[in-house]
Amino acid sequence: MGISNQIGSNFYLVLFIQCVPGYEESICQALSSFFSKSEDNIFFSFSEYDIVVLINLENEEPEIPTKFSHPKIRDFQQVICYSHEDTKHVFSNDTALTITLLKFDEYFVTEKAIEIEEVARNLVNPALIDAKKQGIHSALLGTLGWPEAIYIQSGNNLQLLLNSVARIADRGMQFGNLQMCHTIPCVKRSTKGDPGKLSVEKVEGDVANWRIAISCRPHTEFNLEKEIANLIKTINGESLLNVFATFGRRDLLITPNVIAKHETKKLNEVLEVLIALRSTYSGDIISTHTDIGIDIIDYSSGNIENILVDKEHKKREVRLAEAFNGLDDKIKLFSEWEKNRENITLRQTSQLTQMVFRLRAIAATPGLESIVSDMYEFISAAVRKARNQVKRISPLLVSEENRKTYSELEEMENVYFFGLEQRIAGARLGLGHPSQAYSNLQGLGIQRILRASRAVPFGLLKGMQDEIAEKWWGFTIFGYRNNTFTIPSGVINLPYQDMLHPEDWWRLGHESGHAFGMITELLDNPILKDTIDNLDKKLVWDLLEIEPSQLVDELAVSVFEYLYCYRGNLDLYIETTWNFFDDLLEGSHNVTMLKQYLLRAVFVFFFHLQINGIIKSRERVEEVFSRGINRKTLFDGDISRSLKERAFAEEHSIEDLITNSLMDNIYNEVNKIRFSLRQVNIKEIVSAYKEVEFLRSDFADLFESYMKGNRKPSDLISVNLEDRLKFLGDQLNKGKIITNLENEDIFLIPLSLQYMKKRDGKMPISQRARITAILSLWHADRKWHHKIYEAKAKLL
Numbered sequence: 001m002g003i004s005n006q007i008g009s010n011f012y013l014v015l016f017i018q019c020v021p022g023y024e025e026s027i028c029q030a031l032s033s034f035f036s037k038s039e040d041n042i043f044f045s046f047s048e049y050d051i052v053v054l055i056n057l058e059n060e061e062p063e064i065p066t067k068f069s070h071p072k073i074r075d076f077q078q079v080i081c082y083s084h085e086d087t088k089h090v091f092s093n094d095t096a097l098t099i100t101l102l103k104f105d106e107y108f109v110t111e112k113a114i115e116i117e118e119v120a121r122n123l124v125n126p127a128l129i130d131a132k133k134q135g136i137h138s139a140l141l142g143t144l145g146w147p148e149a150i151y152i153q154s155g156n157n158l159q160l161l162l163n164s165v166a167r168i169a170d171r172g173m174q175f176g177n178l179q180m181c182h183t184i185p186c187v188k189r190s191t192k193g194d195p196g197k198l199s200v201e202k203v204e205g206d207v208a209n210w211r212i213a214i215s216c217r218p219h220t221e222f223n224l225e226k227e228i229a230n231l232i233k234t235i236n237g238e239s240l241l242n243v244f245a246t247f248g249r250r251d252l253l254i255t256p257n258v259i260a261k262h263e264t265k266k267l268n269e270v271l272e273v274l275i276a277l278r279s280t281y282s283g284d285i286i287s288t289h290t291d292i293g294i295d296i297i298d299y300s301s302g303n304i305e306n307i308l309v310d311k312e313h314k315k316r317e318v319r320l321a322e323a324f325n326g327l328d329d330k331i332k333l334f335s336e337w338e339k340n341r342e343n344i345t346l347r348q349t350s351q352l353t354q355m356v357f358r359l360r361a362i363a364a365t366p367g368l369e370s371i372v373s374d375m376y377e378f379i380s381a382a383v384r385k386a387r388n389q390v391k392r393i394s395p396l397l398v399s400e401e402n403r404k405t406y407s408e409l410e411e412m413e414n415v416y417f418f419g420l421e422q423r424i425a426g427a428r429l430g431l432g433h434p435s436q437a438y439s440n441l442q443g444l445g446i447q448r449i450l451r452a453s454r455a456v457p458f459g460l461l462k463g464m465q466d467e468i469a470e471k472w473w474g475f476t477i478f479g480y481r482n483n484t485f486t487i488p489s490g491v492i493n494l495p496y497q498d499m500l501h502p503e504d505w506w507r508l509g510h511e512s513g514h515a516f517g518m519i520t521e522l523l524d525n526p527i528l529k530d531t532i533d534n535l536d537k538k539l540v541w542d543l544l545e546i547e548p549s550q551l552v553d554e555l556a557v558s559v560f561e562y563l564y565c566y567r568g569n570l571d572l573y574i575e576t577t578w579n580f581f582d583d584l585l586e587g588s589h590n591v592t593m594l595k596q597y598l599l600r601a602v603f604v605f606f607f608h609l610q611i612n613g614i615i616k617s618r619e620r621v622e623e624v625f626s627r628g629i630n631r632k633t634l635f636d637g638d639i640s641r642s643l644k645e646r647a648f649a650e651e652h653s654i655e656d657l658i659t660n661s662l663m664d665n666i667y668n669e670v671n672k673i674r675f676s677l678r679q680v681n682i683k684e685i686v687s688a689y690k691e692v693e694f695l696r697s698d699f700a701d702l703f704e705s706y707m708k709g710n711r712k713p714s715d716l717i718s719v720n721l722e723d724r725l726k727f728l729g730d731q732l733n734k735g736k737i738i739t740n741l742e743n744e745d746i747f748l749i750p751l752s753l754q755y756m757k758k759r760d761g762k763m764p765i766s767q768r769a770r771i772t773a774i775l776s777l778w779h780a781d782r783k784w785h786h787k788i789y790e791a792k793a794k795l796l
Contacts, residue, residue, distance in 0.1 A: 005117050005737040007775070008083035011057040011767045012141065013064060014099070014150070016184070016443075017048040018075035022282025024050060024198040027070050029190055034068045043097055043186035044200050046274070046290040049075075051098065052186050054152075057767055061612050064500055065444040074287070077426055077443035080500075081141040081150055082116070082771050087722055094137060094154035095201035097187045100159045100168060101147040103180035105398030106370040117142065120149040121179065124202075127151065127167045130432060136162055145445020146371065146427040146775060147180070155422075158185055158267050159205025162294050179367040185292055187271060198275055206265045209293035213250040215286040221251040223627060228254065231280060238566070241273070250289070323376070324360045330383050331356070351413055352386055355379055362424060371447050374454055375416070377473035382488070412489045419477045419491065423450060434638075447473050449499060450476060452777035456505055457492060457512035459746025459780060460564050464516070464706050471519045476508075486514035502773040503753035503765050506576060511567035520706070523549055524554055528700055536691060543688045544599065545592045551599075558600040559607055559699045565747050568717030570608045571665065574601060576754060578669040583630045586672040591679055598680060599688050605662050606689070607696050611714050617697045620690075621654050653690075655682045724748060729756035732769040738776040739783075746780055 019027050031053055033249045041054040065078055089480040104119055112701030124140050131138040137154045151168060153161045162185060169181045173642050193199020216224055225243050254273070256265065267496050276291055345742050362516045363369045386409055426445020453476040462469035484507045486492050492511045522528065535548040543552065566573040581597055608614045615624055659682055670677060674709055718724070728745070729752040731738055741749070752774055757765055 005115065005739070005775075006084070007142070007735040007768065007772055008085045009735065009739065009768055010083040011771065012081040013054070013057055014054040014064070014067075014079045014081060015051075016045075016050065016054040016075075016077040016079075017051040017053070017073055018287065019050050019070075020072040020074060020282065021050075021285045021288065022072075023072035023397075024278065024600050025196055026147065027051060027072060027200070030070050032069065034066075037420035040093075040188075041187045044189055044271075044275075045184055046270075047184040048289050048294055049184065049285075050186065050288075051099070051189075054097075065442040075443070078441075078444075079147070079150065079445055080144045080771075082143075082775075083139065083141055084140075095156050096154065096161055096203045096205075097186040097188070098153045098158075098165050098183055099186065100151040100153075100165050100181060100183045102145045102149040102151060102168070102178065103367050105177045105179050116148045123171055123178065123330065124151050124168055126151075127153075127164055127170060130167060134164065134630065135250070136161060136236065142775075143445070144448045146367075147445075147448050148448075149266075157204040157209065158187070159294070162205075162207075163184070163432070164291065166294065167721075175393055175648055187267075191334075197279065200271055200275070203267050203271075203704075206293045207267060207270065207292050208265075209269050209593045210265075211291050212255065212277065213246075213289045213291070214277070214286075215249070216251045216255070216281075216284050217286060220284045221245050224252060224281060226279070228277065230250070231276060246469050254603040256477075267744070275334055276417055312337075324356060324363075325381055327356050327380065327557060328353075330387060349707070352383060355382060355413060355416055358420065362420070368424065368427055371427065372420065374475045375419065375423070376449070378412075378416060378475060378489070378491070381473045382409070382416065385409055385412065385489075411487060415477065415480055415487055415489065415491050415493075418480050419475055421445065422477055436647070439628045443639065446478070446499060448778045449774055450478075451781045452502070452774045453478075453508065455746055455777040455781040455784075456508040456750065457515055458784065459743045460509065460520070461516060461745075462511040462784070463564060463710060463743035468516065468519055468706070474515060484508075484511060486511045486518075488518070490515055490518055501765075502750050502769060502770055502777070503757060505750035506565070506754055507580070508750070509561050509747055510557055513560035514553070516560055517556060519552055522702075523553060523631065523704070528552055528556075528695075528704075531692075531695060531698070531714065540560035540688070541692060543684050544596050546596060551596075551692070552695065554596070554600060555603050556702075557693060557701060559703065562604045563703060563713055563716050565751070567721050567744075568608065568611060568714075569721045570605065572721065572751075572755075573604065573744040574662070574665050574668055575758070577601075578666050582670040583671050585676070591676060594673070594676060594680055595685060595688070598677075598685050600687055601662060602658055602689050603692065603696065605658070606693075610696055610700060611717065614778065615696075618694070620693055621657075625653070635745045651698040656685050658686065669706075725752040725755040726759075729759075729769075732756075732772045732776070733766065735768045735772050737772055737779065739779045742777065746777065749776055 014558070015031075024044065028051065031042055031051075033054070035055055041056075043052045043054075044050065053443070064080065102120060104116060106116075112547075118142060120142075128138055128140070130136075132154055135155070139152050141150045141152065142148065143150055146165045147364065151165065153165060157163055162183070166181050169183075187203050188201045190199040190201045214224075218633065224243060225245055228243050229241070232669075241256050242255045242257050245251065246253050270292070274288065278285065278288060284287060320510030357378060359372060359375060362372050364637075401769050422441060425441040426443055426447070442512070456474070457474075458469055458472065461472055472490060474486075474492060476494065478490075478494050480487075480493045482495050484492075484494055484498075492508060492515065494505065494507070498507075517523065523532065532548045532552055535551075537548055540546060540548050540551060561577075562568065562570070562573050566576075578601075585593065606615060606621060610617065610619075615621065663682075666677070667674060700713055704711075707713070707715075724745075728738070728748055732749070732752065733756070738745075753765055753769060756769070
């Protein structure tokens with residue numbers, strides 16, 4: 001495992017705001033109040049956005065996505081940024097700022113296994129050197145959203161900043177792997193002007209040309225054309241501007257009058273025109289878009305090798321088009337079957353067509369195809385499920401079971417559109433796509449976070465068998481509902497508030513077990529199916545209020561979690577899960593739910609004893625008491641602390657063993673639910689356990705059958721797990737992005753943060769550790785994509 005790409009200790013939230021003209025100052029004042037230390041970092045922008053705010057996440061920790069709102073905001077985009085070195089000088093007293101959004105061809109970079117950080121650094125390096133020579137403050141920041149990097153420059157001469165940043169666009173064109181280089185020029189807002197009216201600082205510099213495009217309310221453009229000409233006349237004494245009515249997206253176009261005695265080329269003059277327009281005609285103007293032109297300078301040396309040009313791009317587009325055409329053909333085939341089933345499935349074909357159409361449109365947009373790459377398999381699965389479902393439904397009989405089956409497809413459609421929205425949120429920056437600010441993300445790009453979270457279940461499944469991981473066609477989302485669960489379609493949901501808290505992603509371990517069960521059709525296994533059929537359904541329901549199939553599924557998932565996530569460390573498994581249950585069930589007096597969770601813990605406890613050789617395969621716990629146990633045998637090997645304290649030789653019943661060896665550990669981890677927990681009758685838990693006890697050995701055989709080579713479940717037990725967690729936690733705390741993670745290490749990234757939090761006395765986890773964890777997992781996901789590309793290339 002290699003470690004590289006250390007990140008710094010500076011983190012920012014950058015806000016891009018489009019507002020109703022004339023209300024800029026009102027919004028700026030509201031921003032200053034909402035973000036207590038942001039007043040010096042609010043800028044007026046020459047672009048499709050009107051206000052840009054840079055918030056240092058060290059000075060304050062706002063809720064992200066920010067809950068800031070204002071009735072006069074029309075669009076809102078957010079980007080979370082991290083530094084690779086000290087960047088505090090970005091927040092200086094400079095009056096001008098340029099923010100350059102850099103988006104790379106992620107497919108190409110991934111296929112070539114090139115580090116994006118390295119590509120970004122090579123791209124901006126000449127600009128960084130040039131900026132340093134001219135006294136310009138500059139910094140290259142990484143992001144967790146759609147553009148992989150942001151290059152920021154600040155100074156007092158905006159013309160110099162624009163000339164400097166032009167080197168990046170020129171170099172990107174030569175390298176050929178840059179999909180977007182979009183610069184937003186900004187001028188710092190001044191707090192010294194008239195109250196209620198926007199005022200900006202003076203900046204230095206001229207421009208070669210400029211234009212202001214205006215969108216206005218219907219039927220006002222011709223009156224505005226005349227009034228704007230008169231307004232500018234009164235300000236400057238002569239007509240210095242040309243005002244044109246246009247046909248298309250914009251209604252008016254303002255350009256400088258090149259034949260005037262005093263051509264308006266000073267940036268300060270352009271600012272005065274723009275602010276005057278927005279304040280005077282705020283009732284008629286909907287939005288403005290300002291373009292600034294500079295003289296093009298050829299920075300190329302003429303000998304840069306074009307080694308990064310993506311020559312496979314066209315082939316990839318053809319393959320993608322063929323895949324979508326295949327889906328269209330399948331939908332057309334079974335659309336005929338729906339004609340006689342209109343009472344239940346009429347909407348199915350049209351909805352599937354919309355799903356495919358929307359994904360195809362996004363995938364065909366340069367820069368967006370990679371952000372939906374984890375949804376291609378899902379859409380194919382939805383089409384397969386719909387086809388199989390339509391085949392099964394009788395034309396003349398619409399049963400309740402058929403309706404239930406159809407509702408599963410509807411759930412797939414709903415979660416698909418939700419996941420799609422999260423993947424394109426924030427991708428408007430620089431592309432001019434419709435805003436995603438109305439979504440629950442408020443325009444926040446989380447593309448890298450989504451890929452990072454997907455790495456956890458994929459890594460766990462891949463640790464079992466590559467074939468199992470490749471059959472998982474689900475993806476991860478945040479906030480579809482406010483709890484952690486796996487949808488029957490294989491999509492895994494985490495709560496909205498976990499998005500920027502990878503220390504809570506350990507819960508993906510349990511959900512990965514559910515994904516494993518779906519992929520392998522675990523409950524259809526003949527042995528388990530026979531077990532489910534023979535369970536005393538009345539007893540199970542009376543004790544636990546749960547269906548037998550659901551009980552067996554949850555027990556299997558708990559064993560999966562214990563083996564593959566916690567590597568047989570029972571204490572860590574109990575500590576982590578019950579610490580969470582303490583919060584989850586706070587205030588709940590649902591003793592039945594507590595009994596379900598306790599049965600899982602008891603089952604894993606005895607499974608742990610079997611894996612460690614204390615209980616023999618197919619042996620009931622009561623038989624161990626009957627035969628007795630050698631104390632020396634008990635304490636040999638790696639046995640948990642709880643077993644070292646109390647053991648079979650010291651207990652007289654299963655109830656005593658559970659109470660003293662397991663419950664004591666659980667009580668140490670809970671506080672809020674301790675009273676409710678004490679109301680649970682342990683004898684009922686023992687009765688429920690005896691009903692499913694023989695599953696303990698069945699699961700051992702089952703998981704062994706899915707292991708690589710001749711390994712056994714006992715081979716998964718790690719004797720140095722806590723040392724490993726300490727090491728990983730220390731690396732994340734230092735900001736060291738961990739690359740080349742092995743499959744078995746993936747889950748340890750979120751678990752190490754949780755472990756570090758408990759080890760350090762529940763101290764808050766730093767932003768640095770969190771972002772480093774996200775980036776480490778994102779790197780793991782990229783490496784897998786690279787290997788998949790290699791395999792497909794060989795097939796082609």
